[in-house]
Amino acid sequence: MFDVEKIRKDFPMIMNHPDLIYFDSAATSFKPRSVIDTVIDYYEHNNCNIHRGDYDISFAVSKRYDDTRKTIARFINAKRPEEIVYTYGATSSLNIVAINFAKKFLNKGDVILTSEVEHASDVLPWFKAAEQSGAIIKYVPFPKSGRFDLEAYEKCFENENVKIVALPHVSNVLGFIYPMKQIAAIAHKHGAYIAVDGAQAVPHIKMDVQDLDIDFLSFSSHKMLGPAGIGVLYGRYELLEQMDPVFYGGGSNARFYPDCSIILKNTPEKFEAGTPDIEGVLGLGKAIEYLEELGMDNVEEYGKQLAGYFISKLEKLDNVTVYNHGAEAGIVTFNVNGIFAQDAAGYFNKQGIAVRTGNHCAKMLDQIIGVNETIRASMYIYNTKDEIDRFVDVIKETTLEKCVDSIL
Amino acid sequence: MMDKEIKREIMLDHYNHPNNKQTVNDERYKSVHNASDSCIDDITVFMLAEDGKIKDVKFDGIGCTICTASTDIMCDLVTGKDLSEAKAIINEYYKMVDEKPFDEDALEEANAFDTLYQQANRIKCGTIGIRAIEDLINEYDK
Ligand SMILES: Cc1ncc(COP(=O)(O)O)c(C=O)c1O
Numbered sequence: 001m002f003d004v005e006k007i008r009k010d011f012p013m014i015m016n017h018p019d020l021i022y023f024d025s026a027a028t029s030f031k032p033r034s035v036i037d038t039v040i041d042y043y044e045h046n047n048c049n050i051h052r053g054d055y056d057i058s059f060a061v062s063k064r065y066d067d068t069r070k071t072i073a074r075f076i077n078a079k080r081p082e083e084i085v086y087t088y089g090a091t092s093s094l095n096i097v098a099i100n101f102a103k104k105f106l107n108k109g110d111v112i113l114t115s116e117v118e119h120a121s122d123v124l125p126w127f128k129a130a131e132q133s134g135a136i137i138k139y140v141p142f143p144k145s146g147r148f149d150l151e152a153y154e155k156c157f158e159n160e161n162v163k164i165v166a167l168p169h170v171s172n173v174l175g176f177i178y179p180m181k182q183i184a185a186i187a188h189k190h191g192a193y194i195a196v197d198g199a200q201a202v203p204h205i206k207m208d209v210q211d212l213d214i215d216f217l218s219f220s221s222h223k224m225l226g227p228a229g230i231g232v233l234y235g236r237y238e239l240l241e242q243m244d245p246v247f248y249g250g251g252s253n254a255r256f257y258p259d260c261s262i263i264l265k266n267t268p269e270k271f272e273a274g275t276p277d278i279e280g281v282l283g284l285g286k287a288i289e290y291l292e293e294l295g296m297d298n299v300e301e302y303g304k305q306l307a308g309y310f311i312s313k314l315e316k317l318d319n320v321t322v323y324n325h326g327a328e329a330g331i332v333t334f335n336v337n338g339i340f341a342q343d344a345a346g347y348f349n350k351q352g353i354a355v356r357t358g359n360h361c362a363k364m365l366d367q368i369i370g371v372n373e374t375i376r377a378s379m380y381i382y383n384t385k386d387e388i389d390r391f392v393d394v395i396k397e398t399t400l401e402k403c404v405d406s407i408l
Numbered sequence: 409m410m411d412k413e414i415k416r417e418i419m420l421d422h423y424n425h426p427n428n429k430q431t432v433n434d435e436r437y438k439s440v441h442n443a444s445d446s447c448i449d450d451i452t453v454f455m456l457a458e459d460g461k462i463k464d465v466k467f468d469g470i471g472c473t474i475c476t477a478s479t480d481i482m483c484d485l486v487t488g489k490d491l492s493e494a495k496a497i498i499n500e501y502y503k504m505v506d507e508k509p510f511d512e513d514a515l516e517e518a519n520a521f522d523t524l525y526q527q528a529n530r531i532k533c534g535t536i537g538i539r540a541i542e543d544l545i546n547e548y549d550k
Contacts, residue, residue: 340472342448346530358448372470373448404419404473407527408412408520 001302002294008382010290012036021353021387026172026200026331026378028222031287038286039227042279050278051251065278068285069268075288076217077208078234085240085268086276089231090199091121093218094166096233096271097195098125100243101133101164105193108134110163113156113192115140119172122197126166135163146171146324148178150186157190165194169201169217173376174324175307175331177205184214193239199223203380204303204329206296209234221280226287230280233271240267249273299381303330306379306388313392320395323374330379336398341373343403348375350406351394415520418481422517423473428483431468438547442540444532449475453483453540457548462486462494465541472533474524479537481517486541491549498542505531 008014010032013022022030042061050062069081078084087093106112112126116139130137138160141152156162165187169180180196187194195216198207202217203224209217216235222228235243245252245264252273255263264270291299307327314320314334323333336344341357348355356376377391432439432454443450451469455462465483482501486494501518503510507525524534 340448342472342530342533343474346472346527349527349529400420400423400473401416404416404423405412407474407524407530408415408419 002298002381004302004382004384007294008384010034011382014382019352021383021391023377023379023383023387023391024354024356025203025380025383026175026223026376027356028228029203029225029380030382031225031227031283032290034290035225035227035283035286039279039283042282049275061278061282064285065276065281068281071285071288072232075207075292076202076234077210079210080237082267083234083237083240085233085235085271086281087218087231087233087271088229088277089220089222090197090218091220091231093216093231093233094121094195094197095125096243096246097216097218097235098129098166099246101193101195102129102135103132103244104242106130106133106135106163109161110135111156111160112137112164112166113140113162113187114138114166115142117142117146117171117173118168119197119199121199122166122168126164138162140167146174147176148183150179150182153183154186157186157192162187162190162192165192166197167194168197168199169207170198170204170329172200172331173374174333175200175327175329175378176324177201177328180212180214184212188213200329200331203291203299205300215239221284221287224284224287225290226284227277227280230277230284232284237267240271243271245271245273247271247273251275294381300329302381303379304328306330306383306385307332309385310377310379310388310392313388314395317392317396319398323371330383332377332379333374334377335371335374336395339398339400339403341375343400344398345375347398347403347406348391348394353391353394410519410522415522418517418520419473419477422477422480426476426480428466428480429468429476430466432466437464437466438544440540440543440547442536442543444536448472449533449536451475451479451537451540453479453537453544455541455544455548457491457545460491460548462489462491462545462548465544467537467540471537474521474530474533475536478518478521478534479541481520482538482541485516485518486545491545494545495542495549498538498545501538502535505534 011030013030046061048058050065069084072084073081112135143149170177184194193215196214198217198219202219220231252270253262254265310332314322319337321335345357437454437456439454441452449471453467456464467479497514500510500514505524
């Protein structure tokens, strides 16, 4: 396992806010010094556009930009770097897949299988794909535990023409790791594709797209120590080849002619019209190196330990309800009994603790866990058991009066 | 400035025992729904006004302490008022949460929120119901 105290020193946000307990990494993570330095270095020493300049700096930065595809491919074990498309984040990756499916792969009456408990970015693009293609959205039933139910999932294929399964690998509200290898195998057995939202998974668990045998994987850099504004779409090469770009313009075409014909560049460049987030790509590469150095097995193990420790302490309190017993990916979802989540979070904020409340962009979740607002505490490699202890002490003492006092 | 103890009591009282929290199924009432996009607060306000005077205001929905108490208090404050008087009260309330000089006497129990401006992330909670009430007043004032 890694040395957390040493890790903390790498994060300027932690050094600059020594008393802040930041438990909102599922929204966005802090960035280590090495990532920040990489971005600054680009602006201070290597500012240029890529693939266009006939000069040394541009050539060198273009190479680093291209090489980062290899880093990412290695990180998720893609077969080849051409399967890595740079996007603006998980949401834009998910939209590229959904838009192409609507156009190319979906017909009237086909089924898009997703779940009611997921993030809006995972569901809304498919609502639109259904609207445009005449396909139908169906939801995998979830038990009250919020755990993925493989049997109920496989039943969804009976008598239905499921064309695509769109699910996250890790749920952003309950922090459960879904059994993606089995989910993908069942989808393929029934002739469906599988598009995985990895926004909460890639930062936390070792990802191997070949072993999982998934068709698409979308994720964001900013949740995994990298800069915001850059994300990744992994796609099986044959599928990416069949897909069209969503944006057209400079950088993605090889030639175009007065008769309006376009010769696009090859996959993945054909998807990347316009000047990309160059410093974001370089920063993401650095973030991946940081995570690789820690070892993703360790990162996963540590997230599980933190969530397990936190939940075991909360279970001992009689004023708290926990909604995700056994959560794995650093996410703990709970309420202080009798106190509206936002009131509790307002009090926590006064105590220097940053959490997120609400429905966490999963606006249909209440049908599963029976409440429509929760507190989500999400932890990452730089959080400590000591922070959890301090937080639990605050939770223990939380009363409605104190919550109200925090605005008086 | 209102005493802290009194403010706490007012807020908890209006949160735990709101005077005006109920759904109205009466065709004479107009209603406006207002929900926050960034939190859970989700409130519908029902208003009956006749001859330029507010006869009754009720609200229902899901809200935190600040949202529920502020809406309930404002319902109390504008009931029985002329539309223009009610508008003036709401304007004083907005000045207060905007940290501007305001007329304390106009706001009565709503003075409990006189330090809300210090919690930037909660100002929204304290204005969701109020905006719905304002919308209804404007609706009647057309
Ligand atoms: C599960 C899940 N999917 C998708 C997203 C969207 O990511 P982004 O906002 O970076 O596009 C998030 C972010 O909150 C998420 O948690």
